[in-house]
Amino acid sequence: MDARQELTFGFPRMHKEEGERRDFLPPLVAMLADLGCEVAVERGIGSAMGYTDEDYVGTAPGLVRLVDEETAYGQDAVVVLRAPIERFELLREGAALFSMLHFPTRPARVRRLEELGIDAVSLDTIEDDEGRRLVVNSRAVAWNGLEAAFETLERTWPLLTSRDRGPVRVTILGAGEIGKHAVEAATKYGNVERSLVLTRYGLAGVEVTTLGRNLTANEAYLRRRLEVTDVLVDATQRHDPAVPLIPNGWIGLLPAHAVICDLVVDPYLLDVDPPTVRGIEGLPQGNLDRYVFDVDDPAWDELPPEIPTGERRAVVSCYSWPGVHPKRCMELYGTQLAPMLETLVQRGGMSRVRRDGSFHERALFRGSLRAWLHPHLAEDLVGTSGW
Amino acid sequence: MGRSVGLPRMHQEAGERRDFLPGLVAWLDGAGVDEIVLETGYGSAIDLVPDAYLSASRRARFASHEECFDQDVVIVLRCPSDHELTRLRPGSVFVTMAHFATRPERVRLLLDLGVHAIGLDAVVDERGRRLVENLETVAWNGVREAFEQIRVRNPRFDHPGRRPLRVTCLGSGAVGGYAVHAATRYGDPLLREALWESNVPGVEVIVVDFDLTWLEGYMLRRLRSTDLLIDATARADASVPVVPNVWLGALPEGAVVLDLAADPYALDARPPVVKGIEGIPHGNLDRWVFPVDDPAWDELDARVDTTNRRMALSCYSWPGLDPVASMREYGAQIEPVLRVVLGSAPERWRVDGPDHEERAVARAEVSRWMRARS
16 A cells, blocks of 8 residues: 555534534545545534535545544644644644644644644645745635625615616725726626626626725725715735824715725734734624624724724625535635645655655645745745756 | 656747746646657746756656657647647647637647647636736736837836826726736836836726727827827727827827737638737837837738828737746646646546546537637
8 A cells, every 4th residue: 555545534513603604525535535534523513514425425425424523633644724722732743734723823732732742734824936826715705705895885875776877886905816806896897797787788787996005094085985985895914013004084984885894804912012903994804693783883982992983885805705605615726735635645745745846846845834834845845947 | 746847948939948947847747747858949038947846856858849849748838830739649739729719620620630639728716717827927017118119218207396197098808907006106006106206107907998099089099198008998899999099199109008808810711800009010029129120010911001101119929028937927827727637637627527727628528618618
């Protein structure tokens, strides 16, 4: 038996909140079984998206089996989307954990994984030679957020579906990776079908104005822009998260029907130094259970008292926009993760993944705890891009 | 491995300076190929000396253009002429930007020759996304050049008292998205930082797509307040311009037009192809900036309306402006393709196998590509 056949995989479920419906889908499990790996999936996996246990086991009856949560965590490699922070102890020493672990912002988590001897791979730091993330769903962040924003706008502004209006005006703060997708999503009302219908009826489309840092800091300009904005999108990456980009008072400049779309979802952390506040001051923070907040929603009043919330507009906000359409989200993550897991199997485990191996091997190495703890190891991994 | 790899140069035009970097030669060496045959002068246009390649692999040597085509695997970014293709050996693997979809005669020729051609532009993942592309560089290079023209023509460009610059971008797809990002940064992060430090107002980028560009009244108003007009469209019907030449007259005299779509004029094709912004010249790596009095406007086919003119920038290959950066990116992207090419014989590549890279390469191999469409 070669190394690849010895690797076993575990797919536990995520139990953190009711609205979390995502699990990895049967095709990813089938791919691993095709490679000769045994796969242990937690009973009920995929059920919130309409999958049955048989959909998973049926992909390779001899190799894929249903297990309890503890057994799923007890495999050589464990794959679970959100960081299982309360389950680390269930992992074996030396096991590989594939998850959104966010090493850069979670030092305590990094220490714990190191103490437990877990060969962790953070999906959010798997990058190519140019520093681009390979397991990422920023497109879904933008499209799902804008879809919710336009659904809300249809309620707050019935003119949206009337021929009597001019172009819809969207202002996007930030032009980075998420902002880029937000531009495309906004020009299509966040939903291609909605766009086709409105276009067919001869309605004017969407004018999208994108502002980078060198204009979002220009108060006079920004105040004028807010006055003519139907949908305001926060897609910024602020240098100083202690200072809001749009103070709460400016929200009052927006038309009464305007909708604020929060794609960044920074938390309020007022007790840390420096504190973190949201880019648009005073907005409630949503999750998969609730992400639309009208102006009279109790969530506004539940914010810390030192946060001004006097000016309000309808808000859509969700800490995990991709999770709004769980199946679509997991299809993408599965496709992106497949070559990484395939490489892992080919190498026979994380300990054999080389810093100067193939394209995917290098990317996998960059995502590893080993590379995070010893950054010099991941430097100059440029493959053919070097001289 | 028992295979030789040929790396011929591209000779279509004098301004083409791109060749793969020595890193690719080192990678091929590591992959175990027997011999790497580079065309004499390879890399010289980007100031690389022969030793840069020879020191990357003991199995590398320089030879003639023709000899490079006579190897088991031939890799060249831009597809050479049909005449050159006939030099390829039957059974060899040919890796290039082949553009099968728009070059049916080339497809027939490659099939007749028995060459396993892989269209790099056809290597896509299961979601249809290209694995070898340089769209980000298209946008950044074009936008950088456009702002350079604006800077030269506008003495108050770096004055804190000027108003924000206004960019109108047609199209919000892949190129458009990068163009927006680039435009908010003047196409140059260092320039952006410098202007930011000097409190110079930034750039307002307005994107309009096909559901708004048909609205003449709106478009004319928009064009009147535009400093830079960008065509980043991917039109469903390339026979109709998005901005007819008469609309160009609405742009301020000092405005600049940037063509990132780089559609050619093919008026005799059926259906004909015209540029998204009607009347602007089609540039290349030798010449991409066209002032209003440039002879290139008058050299266009008489059927093209060029009455209204503004400073225009157009290049069929924007990445070629930064040849090293472009080839660094292509070099990294092509590596997984070559892993498949060198890993097994073309007959064994499976479009339904477990290896996603093999599937992507198999789909882009000319005979399988053709079968999937017949």
